Amino acid sequence: MNAPTLGTVLHAPTSASETAASVNFAYLDERSKRMIRRALLKAVAIPGYQVPFGSREMPLPYGWGTGGIQVTAAVIGPNDTLKVIDQGSDDTVNAVNIRRFFQRTAGVPITTQTRAATLIQTRHRIPETPLREGQILVYQVPVPEPLQRLEPRETETRTLHALAEYGLMHVKLYEDIARHGHIATTYDYPVMVNDRYLMSPSPIPKFDNPKLHLNPALQLFGAGREKRIYAVPPYTKVESLSFDDHPFEVQRWEATCALCGATDSFLDEVIIDDQGTRQHTCSDSDHCQQRRDAPSAGAA
Amino acid sequence: MYVAVKGGEAAILHSYRLLAQQRRGDAAVPELSVAQIRQQMKLAVDRVMAEGSLYDPELAALAIKQACGDLVEAIFLLRAYRATLPRLGCTLALRTEAMALARRISATFKDLPGGQILGPTYDYTQRLLDFSLLAAATEPPPTAAGPTLPPEQSTPRVVDLLNQEGLIERCPPPEGDPEPMDLTREPLRFPADRATRLQNLARGDEGYLLAMAYSTQRGYSHTHPFVGEIRFGTVAVELAPEELDFTLSIGDIELTECEMVNQFVGSPSEPPQFTRGYGLAFGHSERKAMAMSLVDRSLRASELGEAVQSPAQMQEFVLSHSDSLEASGFVQHLKLPHYVDFQSELDLVRRLRAEAQAQSQAAPPPSAATPPSPKAQP
Numbered sequence: 001m002n003a004p005t006l007g008t009v010l011h012a013p014t015s016a017s018e019t020a021a022s023v024n025f026a027y028l029d030e031r032s033k034r035m036i037r038r039a040l041l042k043a044v045a046i047p048g049y050q051v052p053f054g055s056r057e058m059p060l061p062y063g064w065g066t067g068g069i070q071v072t073a074a075v076i077g078p079n080d081t082l083k084v085i086d087q088g089s090d091d092t093v094n095a096v097n098i099r100r101f102f103q104r105t106a107g108v109p110i111t112t113q114t115r116a117a118t119l120i121q122t123r124h125r126i127p128e129t130p131l132r133e134g135q136i137l138v139y140q141v142p143v144p145e146p147l148q149r150l151e152p153r154e155t156e157t158r159t160l161h162a163l164a165e166y167g168l169m170h171v172k173l174y175e176d177i178a179r180h181g182h183i184a185t186t187y188d189y190p191v192m193v194n195d196r197y198l199m200s201p202s203p204i205p206k207f208d209n210p211k212l213h214l215n216p217a218l219q220l221f222g223a224g225r226e227k228r229i230y231a232v233p234p235y236t237k238v239e240s241l242s243f244d245d246h247p248f249e250v251q252r253w254e255a256t257c258a259l260c261g262a263t264d265s266f267l268d269e270v271i272i273d274d275q276g277t278r279q280h281t282c283s284d285s286d287h288c289q290q291r292r293d294a295p296s297a298g299a300a
Numbered sequence: 301m302y303v304a305v306k307g308g309e310a311a312i313l314h315s316y317r318l319l320a321q322q323r324r325g326d327a328a329v330p331e332l333s334v335a336q337i338r339q340q341m342k343l344a345v346d347r348v349m350a351e352g353s354l355y356d357p358e359l360a361a362l363a364i365k366q367a368c369g370d371l372v373e374a375i376f377l378l379r380a381y382r383a384t385l386p387r388l389g390c391t392l393a394l395r396t397e398a399m400a401l402a403r404r405i406s407a408t409f410k411d412l413p414g415g416q417i418l419g420p421t422y423d424y425t426q427r428l429l430d431f432s433l434l435a436a437a438t439e440p441p442p443t444a445a446g447p448t449l450p451p452e453q454s455t456p457r458v459v460d461l462l463n464q465e466g467l468i469e470r471c472p473p474p475e476g477d478p479e480p481m482d483l484t485r486e487p488l489r490f491p492a493d494r495a496t497r498l499q500n501l502a503r504g505d506e507g508y509l510l511a512m513a514y515s516t517q518r519g520y521s522h523t524h525p526f527v528g529e530i531r532f533g534t535v536a537v538e539l540a541p542e543e544l545d546f547t548l549s550i551g552d553i554e555l556t557e558c559e560m561v562n563q564f565v566g567s568p569s570e571p572p573q574f575t576r577g578y579g580l581a582f583g584h585s586e587r588k589a590m591a592m593s594l595v596d597r598s599l600r601a602s603e604l605g606e607a608v609q610s611p612a613q614m615q616e617f618v619l620s621h622s623d624s625l626e627a628s629g630f631v632q633h634l635k636l637p638h639y640v641d642f643q644s645e646l647d648l649v650r651r652l653r654a655e656a657q658a659q660s661q662a663a664p665p666p667s668a669a670t671p672p673s674p675k676a677q678p
Contacts, residue, residue, distance in 0.1 A: 023384075029384065029386070031386075052487040052489060053487060054484075054485045054486050054487055055487065056383045057376075057379040057380050057382070057383040057484075057625065058380065058383070059380040061376070061625070061628065061629035061632065061633070062625055062626045062628075062629030062630055062633075063626075063629040063630035063631075063632065063633030064629060064633050064636065066629075086636070086637060087637045087638075087639045087640045088640065091308055092308060092637050093308040093311065093312060093637075094636050094637065095308070096308035096309045096312060097308075097312060100309065100312075123636075124638070124640045124641065125640055142630070142633065152616070153490075153616050154490055154616060154620075155490045155491065155616065180652060180655070181655065184648060184652070186641075186644035186645055186647065186648045187640065187641045187644045187645075188641075203640075203641050204640075205640050205641070205643070205644045206644070207644075225626045225629060225630055227487035227488070228487075251644065251647055266640065266643075267643075268639050268640065268643050269643060269646070283639065283640055283643070
């Protein structure tokens with residue numbers, strides 16, 4: 001959060017083929033950043049509460065990370081080191097595109113290493129490497145309202161949050177158990193923040209939910225299209241909903257990562273031939289690389 | 301050995317080049333200029349300005365060129381540009397009764413003060429392909445006589461004429477009429493007041509508004525509409541800077557305005573009268589202005605004591621889904637990688653299948669699982 005002072009205008013580093021026009025540092029004008037920072041401060045003060053904000057039309061489409069981009073733009077400073085991941089990987093096209101956006105508009109150093117980053121923008125994953133104090137994790141959120149699929153009217157869900165009336169969600173989870181014997185939600189699994197607000201953790205797999213709890217890093221959530229910001233401050237209690245006789249569980253694989261041999265990371269499966277043969281690899285590309293680079297790699 | 305999806309950056313840069321090629325088409329055909337688009341694709345330019353919320357025909361034409369004619373993409377380009385502009389102030393309310401008219405029609409009266417002016421319209425063209433346009437045009441079409449009205453004379457709106465009898469609701473600006481909230485700066489909250497709703501509709505996707513309006517004519521909230529008046533022409537935009545004691549005209553803009561008049565049988569609070577729906581769009585956009593006025597009226601249901609039963613009457617439904625940027629972005633985000641979510645779902649479906657199979661083998665089917673007891677929540 002070492003943003004430049006109001007009115008600082010930097011010229012984006014441009015290659016010949018790209019735009020020659022100058023834009024403000026990290027694209028957004030300072031007044032818009034200030035508006036977003038105000039929303040962020042409120043969000044940090046009320047963990048899990050969705051703060052409406054004047055989401056701007058970004059040069060990337062709604063639904064592609066505009067909320068995360070605006071939050072990142074509002075908190076990034078010249079001394080930050082940025083990492084951008086999508087599905088855990090630094091190399092997916094959308095992650096590449098967002099990283100290029102900030103390289104062009106902010107010119108900050110970038111990294112693929114979770115440990116080296118001060119600011120990490122993510123879609124759908126929390127890095128496997130534990131975060132530390134001082135780091136900021138920015139989530140891209142498509143649907144900030146955890147109750148939206150149960151009650152589409154915002155006027156209603158606002159009241160439910162105000163009353164902390166979350167019976168709808170408990171009934172939904174209960175019906176899952178009655179029908180399937182277990183809860184059939186595998187990602188975007190609802191959490192209770194600080195014993196008060198029901199919150200969507202964004203569509204991370206429920207495998208990642210335990211990492212939200214008492215995390216030393218600041219976790220910020222931006223939903224551009226829905227114009228909401230929320231936050232989980234460092235060391236905040238985040239509990240995945242469960243029942244006494246049906247405790248919360250994360251996914252486990254019988255396979256190990258084919259590249260690094262990890263047994264404890266989230267694995268993506270890929271089909272490697274026409275017969276549908278499957279192979280599992282770490283979804284977190286940095287985690288996988290670190291393990292392969294380490295001298296003791298493959299010990300698992 | 302599995303090759304991870306690397307090289308995204310090179311692929312993106314390459315796709316830029318392919319896109320530029322696609323946009324240019326056959327290099328043997330002369331390139332379109334922005335001036336040509338602006339002059340000869342006026343209605344496309346108007347739509348992009350209206351939904352892009354920016355009155356700038358040149359930039360709208362540029363956006364259309366850059367977007368290869370995809371108007372929703374052009375609207376996106378214009379909006380993203382617009383978001384970077386500072387907000388300098390608020391103009392005075394436009395005086396559309398002082399519009400320099402190019403077209404003005406009323407469906408409620410055969411004749412009226414100021415007259416009916418047909419103006420440029422496709423309404424009475426017979427929709428036959430004009431093959432003469434296939435040949436390169438040689439001479440411009442003959443100029444038609446414009447409307448004969450002196451430009452400064454104001455033409456009262458039809459609904460104001462009807463109002464002499466008090467048969468139509470009045471919508472006077474409230475005392476100390478507050479500056480409307482700016483939807484481009486503040487998030488939409490519900491319930492939204494009428495000024496905010498109209499702003500949302502004015503930026504809304506034309507196709508979407510058309511469908512919503514159409515639904516009100518087919519039994520999903522019937523509103524008995526009549527076109528009180530449609531007018532199209534140019535209006536001066538005026539500013540009243542605080543430090544000056546006179547107003548400044550900062551330019552003229554083209555507008556289409558529609559006042560829809562709707563029968564209303566009255567409610568406990570309102571006498572029987574005609575109610576109004578309002579539509580306004582940059583440029584010449586009658587379909588948009590008319591659809592907007594129908595939807596505006598249907599969204600006034602609760603204010604007028606009507607039952608809210610149909611989608612077009614529900615403001616959260618109508619206003620949350622009207623924006624083409626939001627809709628297009630979110631629908632198309634499904635193209636983005638979803639490996640992680642899909643992996644989680646794969647896992648679940650396999651598990652459910654295995655369980656279903658195990659269950660079908662163990663007959664008879666067991667009764668429902670014992671009800672779990674909810675953990676106490678504060």
